[in-house]
Amino acid sequence: MLTVISHPLITHKLTQMRRKETGTKDFRETLDEIAGLMAYEITRDLPLKTVNIDTPICKTSTFELAMDIVLVPVLRAGLGMVDGITNLIPTAKVGHIGLYRDHNTLQPMTYYAKFPSNLPDAVVMVLDPMLATGGSASSAIKQVKKAGARIIKLVCIVGAPEGVKKIESEHPDVSIYISALDEKLNESGYIVPGLGDAGDRLFGTK
Ligand code: PRP
Numbered sequence: 001m002l003t004v005i006s007h008p009l010i011t012h013k014l015t016q017m018r019r020k021e022t023g024t025k026d027f028r029e030t031l032d033e034i035a036g037l038m039a040y041e042i043t044r045d046l047p048l049k050t051v052n053i054d055t056p057i058c059k060t061s062t063f064e065l066a067m068d069i070v071l072v073p074v075l076r077a078g079l080g081m082v083d084g085i086t087n088l089i090p091t092a093k094v095g096h097i098g099l100y101r102d103h104n105t106l107q108p109m110t111y112y113a114k115f116p117s118n119l120p121d122a123v124v125m126v127l128d129p130m131l132a133t134g135g136s137a138s139s140a141i142k143q144v145k146k147a148g149a150r151i152i153k154l155v156c157i158v159g160a161p162e163g164v165k166k167i168e169s170e171h172p173d174v175s176i177y178i179s180a181l182d183e184k185l186n187e188s189g190y191i192v193p194g195l196g197d198a199g200d201r202l203f204g205t206k
């Protein structure tokens with residue numbers, strides 16, 4: 001299921017990220033801000049459980065989150081979304097998946113994976129700003145599923161129709177959240193209009 005989270009603040013900030021003259025500092029800050037704004041919407045349906053507490057005035061019955069949250073950023077660019085979300089959910093644990101797209105074949109190559117042990121009982125958010133061919137996200141999802149994850153949300157900033165289609169067909173059980181559905185991929189597998197190479201722009205490596 002695809003949800004495009006549309007909000008004027010997100011759209012405005014994404015325009016800043018798309019501008020080619022936006023430098024590393026602003027790109028990094030804005031990515032975190034958008035991730036935080038998206039997380040607010042994505043967590044809207046999280047289950048709550050009843051708890052009995054004492055306020056300074058009296059005993060009361062109220063609610064708190066019923067499930068753990070695990071964030072799994074896809075390295076490198078997914079790292080740029082972690083702080084924006086942990087600002088809202090400071091108890092979230094964080095796993096990591098290291099993947100890069102082979103520049104010739106566009107196939108995802110895994111070089112690292114480490115997850116917290118509560119994955120099977122948690123709401124798992126896989127984070128990557130770019131959903132292009134969908135190869136990296138699909139491989140990341142396969143790996144968290146293999147490690148026991150059952151409730152998975154894929155959180156990206158910009159998606160291409162090709163990538164959305166791939167995740168919908170290979171992982172129909174995964175909810176997909178993006179803040180913009182762009183037009184297409186170009187012949188090199190970049191999203192059009194997109195924002196370029198997210199990892200390079202985030203870390204200033206080009
Ligand atoms: C980018 C991006 C995604 C992937 C998306 O990473 O952050 O992980 O490409 O492309 P796909 O949907 O076609 O798989 P990249 O491979 O450039 O690695 P990097 O973040 O280490 O630069």
Ligand code: URA
Binds near residue numbers: 132190191197
């Ligand atoms: N990865 C990126 O960083 N950007 C794209 O447009 C496609 C894949």
